[in-house]
Amino acid sequence: MYTQALNTVDTASTVEDAEREAAFQGRIDAEEKIEPNDWMPEAYRKTLVRQISQHAHSEIVGMLPEGNWITRAPTLKRKAALLAKVQDEGGHGLYLYSAAETLGVSREELTEQLLSGKAKYSSIFNYPTLTWADIGAIGWLVDGAAIMNQIPLCRCSFGPYSRAMIRICKEESFHQRQGYELLLTMCRSSEEQKAMVQDALNRWWWPSLMMFGPSDKDSLHSAQSMAWKIKRFTNDELRQKFVDATVPQAHFLGLTIPDEDLKLNEETGHWEYGEIDWSEFARVLKGDGPCNRQRMKARRKAHAEGGWVREAALAYAEKRAARRAAKSAAA
Amino acid sequence: MKDQLFAYVLRLADDAAILGQRLGEWCGHAPTLEEDIGLANIGLDYIGQARALYTYAGEIEGKGRDEDQLCFLRHEREFSNCLLVEQPNGDFAETIAREFFFAAFMLPFWTRLKASRDETLAAIAAKAEKEAAYHLRHSAEWVIRLGDGTGESHERMQDAVEALWIYTGELFEVDDTLATLIADGIAVDPEPIRTEWRETVARVLSEATLAIPEEGYAQTGGRSGIHTEHFGHLLSEMQYMQRAYPGLKW
Numbered sequence: 001m002y003t004q005a006l007n008t009v010d011t012a013s014t015v016e017d018a019e020r021e022a023a024f025q026g027r028i029d030a031e032e033k034i035e036p037n038d039w040m041p042e043a044y045r046k047t048l049v050r051q052i053s054q055h056a057h058s059e060i061v062g063m064l065p066e067g068n069w070i071t072r073a074p075t076l077k078r079k080a081a082l083l084a085k086v087q088d089e090g091g092h093g094l095y096l097y098s099a100a101e102t103l104g105v106s107r108e109e110l111t112e113q114l115l116s117g118k119a120k121y122s123s124i125f126n127y128p129t130l131t132w133a134d135i136g137a138i139g140w141l142v143d144g145a146a147i148m149n150q151i152p153l154c155r156c157s158f159g160p161y162s163r164a165m166i167r168i169c170k171e172e173s174f175h176q177r178q179g180y181e182l183l184l185t186m187c188r189s190s191e192e193q194k195a196m197v198q199d200a201l202n203r204w205w206w207p208s209l210m211m212f213g214p215s216d217k218d219s220l221h222s223a224q225s226m227a228w229k230i231k232r233f234t235n236d237e238l239r240q241k242f243v244d245a246t247v248p249q250a251h252f253l254g255l256t257i258p259d260e261d262l263k264l265n266e267e268t269g270h271w272e273y274g275e276i277d278w279s280e281f282a283r284v285l286k287g288d289g290p291c292n293r294q295r296m297k298a299r300r301k302a303h304a305e306g307g308w309v310r311e312a313a314l315a316y317a318e319k320r321a322a323r324r325a326a327k328s329a330a331a
Numbered sequence: 332m333k334d335q336l337f338a339y340v341l342r343l344a345d346d347a348a349i350l351g352q353r354l355g356e357w358c359g360h361a362p363t364l365e366e367d368i369g370l371a372n373i374g375l376d377y378i379g380q381a382r383a384l385y386t387y388a389g390e391i392e393g394k395g396r397d398e399d400q401l402c403f404l405r406h407e408r409e410f411s412n413c414l415l416v417e418q419p420n421g422d423f424a425e426t427i428a429r430e431f432f433f434a435a436f437m438l439p440f441w442t443r444l445k446a447s448r449d450e451t452l453a454a455i456a457a458k459a460e461k462e463a464a465y466h467l468r469h470s471a472e473w474v475i476r477l478g479d480g481t482g483e484s485h486e487r488m489q490d491a492v493e494a495l496w497i498y499t500g501e502l503f504e505v506d507d508t509l510a511t512l513i514a515d516g517i518a519v520d521p522e523p524i525r526t527e528w529r530e531t532v533a534r535v536l537s538e539a540t541l542a543i544p545e546e547g548y549a550q551t552g553g554r555s556g557i558h559t560e561h562f563g564h565l566l567s568e569m570q571y572m573q574r575a576y577p578g579l580k581w
């Protein structure tokens with residue numbers, strides 16, 4: 001996980017050389033990849049840094065709700081799968097911070113922005129994992145929504161981001177299948193477990209739909225991102241794809257989607273869904289979700305408690321370099 | 332003979348499962364992102380070892396118990412892991428010291444177990460040996476970095492070494508079960524490993540500018556199910572699902 005279209009307003013681009021901008025747009029239109037050392041408009045760089053770092057932060061914060069169940073996984077096989085999954089998410093964070101660093105911003109700066117609350121991360125991780133079924137629901141729905149968002153990003157115009165996405169998407173789709181299989185096993189095992197899965201779906205369905213960001217009619221600036229090929233589909237298009245793919249999967253499990261207005265439009269072939277509670281979305285993004293405070297507290301605590309370790313590693317590396325220099329000077 | 336082999340394989344399985352459980356607690360809370368990934372990696376190795384060993388133990392026992400029944404449905408007094416692996420994570424230095432002391436034993440242990448007359452154990456050992464080599468390298472590098480890092484890290488690393496030292500003697504303990512299997516060419520005699528272990532520890536601690544603790548009293552008991560007070564809490568968390576929802580498939 002996980003990008004989320006958060007639609008912060010871009011700063012107006014400064015006066016750039018019109019010719020260079022036209023040439024840049026020409027390369028994008030020709031589906032050429034932009035690489036870190038290529039010239040790019042300042043607003044393009046800023047948009048990418050914001051999006052990639054939000055995505056990286058989401059991977060890192062996203063380790064917490066699932067990490068909550070590693071020590072309580074019901075079987076050794078599930079424990080290993082969950083630990084490996086959360087580890088993958090950490091790896092995604094790492095590739096993404098590296099991709100952001102190619103744009104001239106350091107991981108320390110980005111971490112600082114997360115810990116100070118200045119940077120955003122996906123709203124979905126501010127919901128709690130209450131039962132084991134939530135682990136399956138996250139894989140199925142949250143990784144599933146992430147894939148919908150991220151598959152188009154494999155063709156993003158910025159080379160390092162698109163390459164990171166190709167690698168990440170492969171793992172996310174594995175996570176999604178694994179989550180679904182977990183739920184299938186529970187649904188087939190007993191009524192009690194199936195009820196646990198239904199409860200998880202009830203709690204995760206709407207927050208998953210919110211992962212695609214505000215509705216197109218309220219979207220501030222998709223047009224520029226579309227032209228730059230940082231975005232290829234609108235929020236509502238991606239959300240619809242997700243609903244269309246997921247509803248039959250829920251039915252296969254014998255579950256009910258918690259939406260009374262959900263119905264199949266026979267003509268379009270799309271599942272039409274009810275109104276999303278955008279006030280909840282806004283509230284969670286602003287910081288008043290069920291777990292925003294705990295998530296930030298956990299990240300700050302890990303960072304603060306790890307401070308002496310990072311300092312020691314740095315001090316040791318410096319000492320060692322100095323010793324080597326002294327040795328080669330003496331030789 | 333069958334009973335002794337079952338007990339022996341369970342000890343190895345319990346060591347791996349409990350240390351894997353402890354390492355899983357770190358996930359998402361480590362000092363750096365790289366260590367979050369690194370500790371998870373090591374934890375995964377241990378869980379993998381535990382699965383293979385529990386499965387084999389279940390076969391030896393022949394009562395139809397699988398890896399999960401052995402891991403999640405035995406009581407505290409039935410667990411026979413050594414006391415070292417159940418010790419709480421503490422700060423990062425304690426986690427590293429625990430890993431280092433254990434891996435410095437397990438690497439030569441697995442190397443020798445590859446020659447066991449028991450083919451299943453020999454095969455498990457061949458895979459585990461490579462993993463233990465990485466665990467030892469990872470932890471030894473951190474012992475050196477922390478010992479020779481800053482004043483604070485030196486002090487924390489020294490404290491961690493002192494705190495866990497009392498549990499290292501148990502690694503070399505030989506009881507009747509073990510003696511029988513050693514005589515039979517199945518189990519590894521830990522006594523000859525002692526010298527190698529001491530050398531590894533001395534080399535790494537001295538490079539880390541840390542003091543090597545004096546030989547002292549060795550707390551034992553884990554192999555006969557007498558654990559430290561931390562252990563019951565670890566089990567109540569680890570076994571929660573299987574206890575709360577018995578007999579279901581997950």
Ligand SMILES: [Fe+2]
Nearest residue numbers: 001059089092
């Ligand atoms: Fe991810």
Ligand SMILES: [Fe+2]
Nearest residue numbers: 001143172175
């Ligand atoms: Fe994922």
